[in-house]
Amino acid sequence: MNLTVALTGASGAILCQELLLALEADERVAQVHFVASENSLRVLAAELGLSGRDNLLEKLLGAAPTKTMRHADEELGAAIASGSYPSSGMIVLPCSMGTLAAIANGLANSLIARAADVTLKERRPLILCVRETPFNRIHLRNMTLAAEAGAVIFPAIPAFYNHPIDSAEMARQFVCRVLAHIGLPQPGAYVWKAEE
Ligand SMILES: Cc1cc2nc3c(=O)[nH]c(=O)nc-3n(C[C@H](O)[C@H](O)[C@H](O)COP(=O)(O)O)c2cc1C
Numbered sequence: 001m002n003l004t005v006a007l008t009g010a011s012g013a014i015l016c017q018e019l020l021l022a023l024e025a026d027e028r029v030a031q032v033h034f035v036a037s038e039n040s041l042r043v044l045a046a047e048l049g050l051s052g053r054d055n056l057l058e059k060l061l062g063a064a065p066t067k068t069m070r071h072a073d074e075e076l077g078a079a080i081a082s083g084s085y086p087s088s089g090m091i092v093l094p095c096s097m098g099t100l101a102a103i104a105n106g107l108a109n110s111l112i113a114r115a116a117d118v119t120l121k122e123r124r125p126l127i128l129c130v131r132e133t134p135f136n137r138i139h140l141r142n143m144t145l146a147a148e149a150g151a152v153i154f155p156a157i158p159a160f161y162n163h164p165i166d167s168a169e170m171a172r173q174f175v176c177r178v179l180a181h182i183g184l185p186q187p188g189a190y191v192w193k194a195e196e
Contacts, residue, residue, distance in 0.1 A: 001184065002031045004080050004090040004119070005068075006112040009039030010131040012094035012156045013047045017060045018171040019093055019178065024066060028184060032068040033080045033087075035111050037099065073110045080115040089125035089182055090115055093175075094156045097132050097139050103151070104142035120149050125182050131156040154178060162190035 003023065007016040023032045036044075036056060045051045050059045057065045071078040079085040092099060092112065102113040103126075119126040128151050132139060143153045156174065164170035176189035 001029045001088040001182075002033075002086065003029060003088055003182075004033045004035070004115050006090065006092040006095075006099070006115070007034070007036040007040045007044075008092060008094060008096040008099040008112065009037055009043050010094035010096035010099075010156070011043060011047065012129075012131050012171075013040065013044050014167060014171045015129065015156055015174055016093045017048065018168065018175045019091065020057070020060055020068060022172075022175050022179060022186060024061060024068060026179075026184060026186075030067065032065075033078070033115075034068050034070045035073055035080075035115070036070070037073050037096075037110070037112055039096070039098070071111055073112055075111050076114055078111055078115075081111060081118065083118045083122045087115075087119065087122075087124060089127070090119045091127045091129065091178060091182070092116065093127075093129040093178065094131040095128040097130070097142070100128060100130055100139065100142045100146060103128065104145035104149070116151075120151065123150060126151040127154050127178060127182065128152065129154050129156040129178065152181065154181065159190075161192065 023029050103116040108114040108117040147153050158170040158174045176186045179186050
């Protein structure tokens with residue numbers, strides 16, 4: 001697989017960090033294209049204490065990336081901005097209401113919005129892990145618009161029934177659900193067992 005991952009300025013940067021770590025470790029994934037919006041940098045600083053634009057992947061992964069490459073959100077000439085590039089799909093985690101609006105309305109005015117637009121037009125999987133609370137009617141309409149265009153609205157809502165011991169474990173299990181959804185079931189994923 002060859003996946004695009006976008007980090008936007010909604011709360012939940014740790015979810016994207018765990019996603020990038022899982023994809024780096026997954027032998028079924030050959031390449032990851034990573035794009036962080038300008039506004040995500042503020043949330044990264046607030047939530048993970050990671051500041052500055054430089055070496056962002058190294059900071060998130062704790063090591064040099066082996067298969068993940070970063071693009072600037074202004075880089076509209078990147079390969080993932082074109083439908084002819086054979087991407088397997090795109091995950092926006094977390095997805096802010098601003099980015100949701102841009103995608104739902106086809107603005108294609110940043111690399112994240114354009115790559116999502118291309119993913120939809122090529123009928124490839126697009127997973128929008130939206131995060132806001134509460135939702136206003138504009139958010140709800142934009143989610144419907146995006147879903148009607150083929151996106152999967154996959155809210156960044158963790159599970160509690162697996163008794164996560166910390167926020168990293170909570171994030172890991174959420175990422176397992178996202179990856180299982182696009183055909184990459186993960187070792188260590190909690191599986192709910194029904195009571196007999
Ligand atoms: C600490 C922090 C948390 C935020 N959390 C959210 C959120 O959960 N959802 C959301 O839609 N916007 C959130 N925002 C606001 C977005 O960052 C803002 O709307 C921004 O314009 C989104 O831009 P982007 O989509 O290009 O990343 C948050 C901002 C900050 C500073």
